[in-house]
Amino acid sequence: MELLPRRPAWPLTCLVLLSLRPWPGANAQAGFQLQQPQKEVSVIAGETLTLSCTVTTGGPNGPVKWLKGWGSGSETIYDQKDTSTWGKRAVDGSNTDFTILIRDVRPEDAGTYYCVKFQKAPTGDELYRRGNGTVVVVQARPSNPTVSGPSDRVEPGNTVSFICKSGGFFPSDIDVNWFKDKTPIQPQLRNVTPGPSNFTYNMSSTVTVTLQKDDIHSELTCQVLHTTLTAPLTRSYHLSQILRVPPKVVMEPPGPMGLNETVSFTCDVQGFYPGSVTVTWLENGKEMNTESTPQPTETSKGLFDLRSTVSVQAVLEKNGSVFACRVVHEGQDPLSRNATLLVAASGQKESNSPYTNGNSLFIYVAVGVVCTVLALLVIAILYLIRVKQSKGKSSPSARLHEPEKSSGTTTQDSDPNNMTYADLNFTKEKKNVQRVIEVSQQSEYACIQGSQAPASNDNLTYADLDMVHLSKAPRRPAPCPEETTSEYASVQIQRQ
Structure with a gap:
């Protein structure tokens, strides 16, 4: 079997050589830097938060983003390719400065923020660099305080509670002062509770005041102090709003x-x-x-x-x-x-009403005094008249006691017909006593008559006389009638 000639291994050799050759920009990637210099930032709610982040050039292709939190619960605050995010670039169009601005910060914006560089990958954007993170603390100012009192008006002398409230502040440390017409009042209760967002707190403070009649112009003042405030927040409450003074x-x-x-x-x-x-x-x-x-x-x-x-x-x-x-x-x-x-009824005012002034009392007193004086005068006059009458009844005895002297030369010793008081003091045993006196042409006689038969052992005195009656007789004598139970003496005085 004939062997085929071997192909040279140039393609594999080239791949090896190419792998040993550095990729274009590899040195640039090794020198890429991302800087997030802020470790912690404190901002007051409602203000603008600035988060700084810078990168160097030559990094891999991929966006730069800002994330709040890390992990599955992270939230994208800024995306270079997504303009709908609410974090905005501080310097638009820059490839190195990715500082962002978050306007109108809210307490719930507190947290840790990360500046992140991503690179493109077949599966999407992959993490390439991440900053150290910036802790954002949002301080919230307390809301303007409100002061409330009772719903109904209250009369003086009653004790009333007033409540001062403020909320939405962070951190939780807060101070409350009360004043009544600039005079400090010690509050009875101060309560701080978490707010609905768990990033803020609410406060309520209670004070009690005893109302006075002169509190019409008085006012209560609630003063709130917090680290976010440059000056205290105050709210006044006029006590005239709940005070009622009955007429x-x-x-x-x-x-x-x-x-x-x-x-x-x-x-x-x-x-x-x-x-x-x-x-x-x-x-x-x-x-x-x-x-x-x-x-x-x-x-x-x-x-x-x-x-x-x-x-x-x-x-x-x-x-x-x-x-x-x-x-x-x-x-x-x-x-x-x-x-x-x-x-x-007479058309004239009378003064017997109980509603008249003190003149009626004076008139009553004056009339009483006058009536008393008149009564005393009448009694005195009656007494004087009685005394005078008593003296008049005793005057004939004086005439009997002392014989009347005539204008002639005949005296009491030589006149046998004159009778004195001694002639009347005869013995009462004699029931028939008669002294015969020749009646002259003018004569007076006195008839003395006893009210009862005298006792045999008493002598008739002047005190026993019941009545002495003197009268002028005419030319003939007027003898007194003689009774068996009385004795009388007839005295005739011859006037020449």
Whole structure:
């Protein structure tokens, strides 16, 4: 069998030689560099994030990309061939500077970013170089605080809670201060909780305040401080938003009015807040048709006052009518004050009303003093009259005791007919005693009569006389009648 000649092994030799020869650009690939200089970047939410990456020329064919995270969960932030990605080149058209910008950074953009060089392969783009990664920290400013209070108005003296809230901030460290009219108040509670995105936090702070009547112009202030802030965030709350001061209702009732006079009833609504109030007048429980209610006026303390007046004619039909002022403030229970109309039938004002001033009391006291003085004077006069009458009854005894002196020369010693007090002091045992005296032309006699028969052992004295009767007799004598149970003495005095 004839052997075929062998072919020279030139093709295999050429392949070996070609494999030993360096590929074009192999030295260039060996010198390719990718630089990602930023290890950590801190950015505030809402600002623009800048991520730096540069490469040298001569690398393999393939794109440069930015990835957030590494592995199966990585996200493409920038693709050289895909303009739909939201990372944008800082220098467009450059083959070496692949720095990107991420505008309006959000807290969820925090993470680690990688700059990656890929090379083309039959199966697609393959990793060729990767940077060391840049850790991005997104700091979020807290939102403007809000302050809320109770839903309904509260009267002075009650304790009320207020809540200050802020959210969306990162990191979680945050400070809250409270002030009332620039005076610090210690908060009772501060609570920080994770936000919905797990990259932010929320805060709430509570403070309690006891309301005062003078808090109309007062305000609470919540102050929030955070590392992302160059100045504190504040929010104020005016206490007038939840304060209600009930009114004081005063009604000044008039005194009794004359017939057909016009009387005005005045209702003062004092010191209330807010200024919304309704005033209604009623006569004997029936609403009256009055003019429009005047507008309240504001005081220096921020409270309000209002005065409402209604006028009626004082006729007899309205005597004793009850007029009421009913005040409704802020939908609360009404406050009422009443006054009664008193009409004088004579048309003149009288002062016996309980609503008159202190002059009536003075008049009552003066009348009482005058009546007392008059009563004392009457008693004194009656006493003096009685004393005078007593003295008048005893005057004849003096005439009997001392004989009357005549104008003649005859004396008591020489006149046997004159009788003295001693002549009356005779013994009572004698039942019939008669002293006979001649009757002259003019004579006087005294009849002494006892009320009962004297005892046998007593002498009749002046004290036992029941009556002394003196009279002027005519020319004939007027003897006293003689009784068995009495004695009498007849005294006749002769006048010359």
